[in-house]
Amino acid sequence: MDERPKVLHVWDIGGNGAALAKVMGHDCIHRASNDPYHGTRMYSDRFVVRGGPRWFYAQAWWRARSADLLHIHGGHRMAERLAVRKMDYERPYPSEGGMVMGRDIVPRKPYILHYHGSDVWDHQSGSRRIAELGAARILVSTPDLLKLEYEKEPTYVPTPIDTGLFARRDIPNNNRGLAILIGDQGRDDTLRRLREYGFGDIEWTFRRRQYGHGSHGSITMHKDMPAMLSKYQYYCDFKWNRVHNKWHEATSQTALECMSLGMSTILHDGSVRDTLPDEHRLENVAERIGEIHREAMETRGMMVDGTGRAVPKGRA
Template identity: 25%
Template sequence: MSAAGEEPTALHLYDCADVGATLVQYGRAMGRPWRFLPARDTSLDNASTMGSLGRTASIAKWTATRWLKSFDADLLHIHFGTRLDVLAKWPRRPFIVHYHGTDIRTFYYDPLQRGRIQWGADNAEVVLYSTPDLKVHAERARSDAIYLPNPVNLGELPAWDPNGAPVVVFSSRWDDSKGGQQQLELLSAIRRALGPEVRLEGLEWGNGAQEARRRGVELIPRMSKQHYLRWLSKAHCVVGQTSGILAMSELQSVAIGVPLVARLEPGFYPDPVPVISAPTTDGLAAEVASVMQDPVGTANVLQGRQWVNEHHSPDAVVNQLATIYGELA
């Protein structure tokens, strides 16, 4: 633990879109006393020949690691607003709650979950939220909630390589939280605008995935982050979600340099935003068709990587978070 007046030692617990891991990686590189513990990997529970004994050992190992890291921390930084059970366990520490999307946009309005989420907001030292659309929801739970932009780790992004057959990639899962029915309608409009010669690809993920397949998308199985980023880098155009925001996948696409077409809510992001937008479904489809005429020329005009580096640089986000921590010292 830190001495009086020093920057608090912070333990980031759990993760969403590698935000916690990126913050700690860049924070430690800058000399910040931050630590990180992701959720336990439950995919291994059934892999052990010892069955339940192996699962018990995995839980015990994670719990011991959490205990040791928490004991040495001044502050717990909890990623995702429903993951609060750990706060009741010893050693107890002051904490920050960091909202990432569905937790505060959806689960907060579920009567079965609202009480727990509100308890976290009421008792946290600080409440953070990661995308501008969450402001209205986060402030209902905590009026002084703070926007902390998602950090984009530019060092892990592959170079853009649009040299294969023309392909349009839908970067988000087919889910109501990502635009749902609007996304499917946009898919149909793009298919009509481009014709059958351009391949459309999307993730085999979400309750609308099979309908997307029926409408002409080639579904790609879920993959590791490294493979996902390489998949984005092969696209000639990426279609973002229609919910009005730039989530991590859209930010990564822009930073790689792929032209991104998405519906954005006016005023959410500092201009000039290097995203091609339109107010209607047919307008967005027409923009995709236009990009596919000259993807490289479009990317050269947009200069997306520069904008992401300016507004979502991990160094800048780490400094903002360090200031927040410092005010709690």
């Protein structure tokens, strides 16, 4: 019988949860309707659940019962629904001679709260409080997210890139560039910024970020992204942050994928890079995540012994 700790990755952002689950031998659960580009199911069809929200939560709750640890990628609401029990209490308050009422946050299961961007940018710290108080660890996938307020000290873990899928290719020297616009980001504003940094003579193609089937015409499935991206010599990673009304400082996942392919990738500050930093390689991120999972098990009354088994403290 396999006694290694069982980890369930709940929800999936950009295929990150599924990729980590696949390489680490974990389970993952995501809604099929929220996986229109098959970034999750390309790793395993078992990772997606077909049906409405209630059916998804029922399936997630059922799988969570047999897991030792939950790794939640879907933001604070996902944690509140699956992993947190709120217990109201009334206790004596000696200095006042009366009673005080409050609420304890008791995790049903140890869980990691992993933020990837909009799941934290678009929500005030107060709305995330309950989920963050109950989390064993809070992870963020880009350094700029460290600047936000949290209930616990966050840890930066680089966005994982599957270098098997996004393997280095021969990139054409065709002076063509691709820029993917998000939200209400304007084409003219992006082109103006490109010219300011000296990239105005490139033949730019502007596309809107894909958000769902049919929302912006033709779509590109996740497995076909390498072929689509590598038609261009350059990729522009200028992204507008509509919450703070400024340009994003973080490097997007698509930009990292372009670097992995060998494309000249223009970052937020105008610098150019065509090689993926080693810290973003999937196997390296998986190793770091494994260390964090071990620490989370230890802090929640369980620890992992030398063979990888989950056992109570004092018995390893």
